[in-house]
Amino acid sequence: MKIKNILSLAAVVVALASCGDKMDYKEYSVYDEDYVKKTFGRAAGLVTSAYNDLDTDFGNYSGAMLASATDEAVYSHAGNAIEKFYNGGWSASDNNDGSTWTKCWRGISYANLYLDKFKDEEFEEYLTDVDYKQELAQYKNLQYEARFLRAYYYFTLVRMFGGVPLITTVMDANEANVQPRKSSDEIFDYIISECDDIKDLIVKDYSNLGNMQLKNKNETGRVNNLAVLALKARAALYYASPLFNPSNDKERWHQAALANKEVIDECKSRGMKLTADYASLFQKDNWTNTEECIFVRRVVSSTNSFEKYNFPIGLENAGGGNCPTQNLFEAYEDGDIRKEATIAKNGDQWPNATLETFIGGANGQPIAYATPTGYYLKKYVNKSLTIGASGATTERHHWVTFRLAEFYLNYAEAMLNYTDDAYTTATGLSMTAAQAINVVRTRAKIGNIADGLSKEQFAEKLENERFVELAFEGHRFFDLRRWKKAGDIKYRTIKSVRITKTGEDTFDEQVITDSNSRKYWDDKMYFFPIAQSEILKSGGALKQNPGW
Template identity: 30%
Template structure:
């Protein structure tokens, strides 16, 4: 917030430094004041683009092309042991402090420093909303639409910030030279969520805001659908154990209602629906036209995936590979159910190191043939020993992660080209694209499947495993090609199944990192990760041995919520008095 205090002093400097590259290529020349900006039609639109400029890129755009997945139990980053500044290595050693956030190491994202960036986005939204009513906007429909978009952007930045740092002061007016920053106080999480939801509902009610984007030149703009997604997301967090210690079922009911309303609005007239093929869905960006093939994506990040994406996620046997990126863990692999009956393959572990899995005897899982008959999303997400990778130098390549194979596991760094877990990431990477070629894959920030799973979770917590809860989760499972959940589950059993469904459906989409925090199970999930070492005895005959990949130190309760940065607590007394627990 140190940055926002200087809004009037530094505004011209900020303009001179330039707006977002896509901001209509309009940058004030340094002689323009704020009033002049909003009396110029083009510069008004450029300022709205500036508000959009604080949206992070997510995906693989963390330090040295890392994913957030490597700082969760989804993955082990291949640069652990190779790159001292690797965010996963530093994060997993427990290095987070009020003065240092490992996830904010210099990355490939202008918004890598989330705290400053989100406050900057809120600042810009406040300035825009304070001026939009009198701004030079000849088209009255644009005035309504611009207002709605700015409100949604402000709500989005608040949501992303409170997920990470907890409740933050609700500021709706531009800061000025008389603002008393020492008077700022932290509200409750509920108050923040109420503000976010109200902002979204006000925006959704503005008729000029469309339900979806249908023209390529408008790609990346917010819509009514984004508003519904933000509401669903915010309410599920508000009802979760982290922010609902008393397990107030009323909060869960509000969350369920919010997601139901979102689904009703989005699916009316088949405006939004799940994409038919889970694997293919992640290979490309959404199509912008009135009758799109992709009706699932609500908002995706515009930033493209050039050749860098393919060389940092390739197999060692692929020509042009630079590194293998983040490798799926055995814990993730164990979470995929059996396709024949929808039963969990692994029920848990009988030891602290996860080396002795509890096999579900009803599942049909064979530990000597562990990759046979799994949830189709497993094959769409993970490269494993024996998988068939199409079109490597014109041939179909059989993935060989066994010791001595062409894609072998190498446990000991330094080594960034081979998996550290026995697996490679397939999701997002079309196997027909060669390493070094650009990819049309984009990061899906909001999509319809998440809202269905939000509804299933909230409905179960509010009312038990009702027909509505079953229907919501089963529509996602049906698209995946996995049987419906069995009837007669208890509320606790359904909770376990919907949490696992989120894990496999939303893997690598930055949900798991925050889900285990809002569920307050970080100490159960993030103490260690394991992998699979495979020895080939003869062609087609393998021995499988689990091993501990790494033990981690970022699982204590205090890691559920990030500390408010030290520079802020030294400026704002209430931040110092009400720093997050453990910090």
């Protein structure tokens, strides 16, 4: 049976890892089913291929991050595709999804192929090999990795498109194309059920496999049970949120609180906590952080593209890039260490000289592509890299998929909406919403949240905490949608700072408010349109999202 139509002959060039782990990568050429079943490595290569399309956001829109479609940032290059999200330029014929639809279905197809055809081999011809038992044990675990990956891709699809076809077996193209959409309820139920099914079956810790550890081989950079719990917890929060829970079913919030508490408790049992050095979470060696990281998507290739996109104008080959807004700058409380780690402002030493974002400064307007907001991005940017034509340097960039701080914030949100009070516990949920948010605030060195806040006041504080803690990590775009707040003018009003130099070391700063730049909104935009080409391919079986 030839399977070239499903599997690419391209090299596997992306490796994934939990923090502190490493995964080997190889080239796999796939010929037919019997060929793949010959060795452990060939079969494992299918699952490795399924990892390749896990999401990152190092400038998916020709340098622009999804943050620049929100009140987090403005991309300094006008006319970028990111603007379609707020100027009404996207449509079913140009759905602006960054190829997510294609990538997710490719990952799902790899997972389905492995699970249908390759998960039950025994490789008996290698029975006498010294590492046979160890190889077989790791091979048997691949089925749970594949199920996680499939569930993760379905989560990525449902948060963008709502309900989608649910395909869990190998189908030929003609059969797959005509599958109807399932409801978002059915997709979330599938994701959460899959995580429940595999959480106690998948390897817990690849660095501690005992006598099942392979000699001279440390291929451990794969999802473990903590990543499974994290996916379930994030999915449960989305499922409970207003976009997917219009009747405000309290039990969904209850289940979300329980799922996120399970992540927190499991992390604690492993000695994990929020790392003191917030900035280190987004630097080149972030994958080695074993305190807070749950899963980091490691990228093998070294590059300086992200720095070229985001280094300040005035440096050779720099693009200005994703410039934090005054909205974000003002969201940080006094003394918050996260501001310094995220935003480069006028007068900072960034990346290797004093930053001049004032009008007429070396890095400011009116230079083409200079920051339109008065700020430049630090988070995820490697300031040690050289991007000039001479002596350019590169480095690997690794994307944090899951980290512990998110789950304290998720838990706080779920508990608040379950109990309607930030200071109340419940059976099996001994931590209050306030206690959870205070863990995050303590690391940021801004102290505990005030006592006695109403549900509405606390919700506003919690929303702000997610804004600053998770900035430029791909959450804001979807948070505003799942809360059904993306249409609020508050979040579509962009503020910037205009700085004028008035003396040797004195400046006048004027906050500018632009309520028109992102004024366009239509509620159909809570979900992406499905590409019209996919609708046509299905012969009408695939129904378009309302309004598109």
